[in-house]
Amino acid sequence: MKAIRRFTVRPVLPDPLGDLAELARNLRWSWHPRTRALFRSVDPHLWEASGCDPVRLLGGVPPARLAELSRDEDFLRRLGEAAGDLREYVTGERWYQQRAGGSGHLPRAVAYFSPEFGITAALPQYSGGLGILAGDHLKAASDLGVPLIGVGLLYRHGYFRQSLSRDAWQQEHYPVLDPNELPLTLLREADGTPALVALALPGGRSLRAHVWQAQVGRVPLLLLDSDVEENDRGERDVTDRLYGGGSEHRLLQEMLLGIGGVRAVRTYCRLTGHPEPEVFHTNEGHAGFLGLERIHELTGPAVGFDTALEAVRAGTVFTTHTPVPAGIDRFDRELVARHFGPDAELPRVDVGDILRLGMETYPGGEPNLFNMAVMGLRLGSRANGVSILHGAVSREMFAGLWPGFDPEEIPITSVTNGVHAPTWVAPEVLALGARQIGERRTEDALSVGGSDRWDAVADIPDTDIWELRRTLRGQLVDEVRRRLYDSWRQRGAATAELGWIDDVLDPDVLTIGFARRVPSYKRLTLMLRDRDRLMELLLHPERPLQIVVAGKAHPADDGGKRLIQELVRFTDDPRVRHRVVFLPDYGMAMAQKLYPGCDVWLNNPLRPLEACGTSGMKAALNGALNLSVLDGWWDEWFEPDFGWAIPTADGAATDDDRRDDLEAAALYDLLERRVAPRFYERGPGGLPDRWIEMVRRTLTRLGPKVLAGRMVREYVEELYAPAARAHRALDVTAAGELAAWKARVRAAWPRVTVDHVEASATGATAELGATLALRVRVHLGELTPDDVEVQAIAGRVDPEDRITGATPVPLKPVGGPDQEGRRVYEGPLALDRTGSFGYTVRILPAHRLLADGAELGLVTVPSEATGEAAGVLLR
Known part of the structure; x- marks a missing residue:
């Protein structure tokens, strides 16, 4: 017969074994050899049968064995050591705390959003590399002490299990996952009731979700689960499968991840006292709606959309993982529009403003498609690919957003991925390293890095x-x-x-x-x-x-x-x-x-x-x-x-x-x-x-290069810290100032021109070491020299006269405007390389709060034929 209801009966551990529950609930066991060895010693056969999952292990250990262990002095000693080591790990000072040094330049907290997380096989919430990377990112952040909060969805069927038919055709199976049998804890309000996150849907419906928490070392991972009694059948199934369903199903998943995820973070911080994140990191475009929720939080009678957008952009980091447009989620604009506005979500934000963030309004784009990666780039002040080559590919792929700039100037950098060595290195390799340099130094080499430790392999x-x-x-x-x-x-x-x-x-x-x-x-x-x-x-x-x-x-x-x-x-x-x-x-x-x-x-x-x-x-x-x-x-x-x-x-x-x-x-x-x-x-x-x-x-x-610890350090130093500084600088007042300045510059830019360029050499011929004296006449229209930067761009030229290895040289204004409003800029240009050499000039918007000179997507260059100005609007 089949049960009409299923639930999990948790074991009652004897008091001396109470620390086993704490160790089982913190996923550090998945990469900590001594803790895994401790659980294995509870019952080696059951450990293997449970899939090396401490929660399942403890649920199956007979009471007699637990009683025996509670009297085993050697086991209790090892249990105490493992529990003490975990407590020191989650509370002690690590790399991030030493790096911060009380200076306050690092973010108080970072929220890291991803549609999937591969932490351990015992928590099957991943499909492939994106999720495994996200899991390794959290683990490395924990090892380094980075105050990260992970945010994702809890899929009741996870990703599929694969088998083969007799004729070798792939078969998919979707096992049902019970959160109570997973290493998770339900986030609860002060009165003990489950915390709920809710989204408004068209037609007066609601999408509600519980928030489950996995503890990944020092890092909390919040997973939203729509399979709750308060939802109708359709809404309960929103988090059924990873990457399942049609377009609307995927859209609802991504709205829950982004919008609901921000609300889950706010709830978690309110209930636990965790510092509110200053930086929000979107791991691929699936979570891009988090930026819209943060804009909605700020928008009101005194704060308009443009001001809120600038404040949100400052603290947002976007990572793209796909080198092909087909790998990006895109939705019909009408579908997106139906789920936002007064009758659905984010009522204080105009639907037109939302659509403009994601529409492919550039040459070659599909004007009726809402592109999640495009929205990610427009909502993030800092963006990156996941290897040097992928950064270059991404700059080419998204160049349509910045058509007046060469690909190498597109503001997408790169942080090459890494892997969490303690998770992936075999115990036998760890043991060999421990014999060579000691157990603690081996653990440090794998989690923190340092070539001196790796040199011992020699x-x-x-x-x-x-x-x-x-x-x-x-x-x-x-x-x-x-x-x-x-x-x-x-x-x-x-x-x-x-x-x-x-x-x-x-x-x-x-x-x-x-x-x-x-x-x-x-x-x-x-x-x-x-x-x-x-x-x-x-x-x-x-x-x-x-x-x-x-x-x-x-x-x-x-x-x-x-x-x-x-x-x-x-x-x-x-x-x-x-x-x-x-x-x-x-x-x-x-x-x-x-x-x-x-x-x-x-x-x-x-x-x-x-x-x-x-x-x-x-x-x-x-x-x-x-x-x-x-x-x-x-x-x-x-x-x-x-x-x-x-x-x-x-x-x-x-x-x-x-x-x-x-x-x-x-x-x-x-x-x-x-x-x-x-x-x-x-x-x-x-x-x-x-x-x-x-x-x-x-x-x-x-070895030292491929570590996730190296990767996370680069994120902290090259992306998180600058984003935190920008977030602090762009309070609502400063964000309003920047938004107003951008609006003024965009309106005036069509009248910004380069009227004339001339150069004179200091010597008779253009020789290495000589200097060209550049003199440029420009017209800034209603703008002032404080609003722009005039640059000379110089470098070698290819057979088509394209400048390669370009070096920008700022030029300085000389005197005031003439009677026609034109200004003169001058500066020296050193001839520091031999061979074919060329230069041009351009005008860019300039403001102390811009993350990059290309941020507005505006540039003015001379006309190739006549030297007259050609204003180029990039977005």
């Missing part, structure tokens, strides 16, 4: 490194066989036909890993372009390869599912199935076994469509070598000393099939001629000396 004996790699490879072999057996049973195979699985993979064979989401640009099946050649590599009599592949296609992506089916059918071939496998249901639990066990991590996307790609970073921290297209993070950090770059066939004349053929052939050549020989080559001592040296260099050179 002193680890070759035999220890190689034995570690073989151990990890052997553990992966065992894991693969177990998962492959379970997969075949799900596909309908009988036990009697699965004996071959006992011989799948070999702990002494070069092992390659490839695991990620399965959109077409990641090219899951590139390795299959020449199947005969791949078989030769897999079955080579002296230098064989073995490959482990995993990945999920989006439920609506039949093209991705066909790629998986094609690959699985190849792996089913009895000739190679012991050398190449596909493992379904890729997630954090699998990844934590897969990354350490691989010798080589393969990545072959279409360049430059991989924004960053952090899986190779996680593999590298475990001593794997990267074999990748120069895309994402590998483009900026690749060195031949510790990996290989797959050549690309970028050219306009190369069609997609031809490109794939060329790049697959390059991949086969690298594997056959360089990778495999290096792995199997033995030195005088019987070890692959040159391979081990590449592993050593991977750890010492890449």
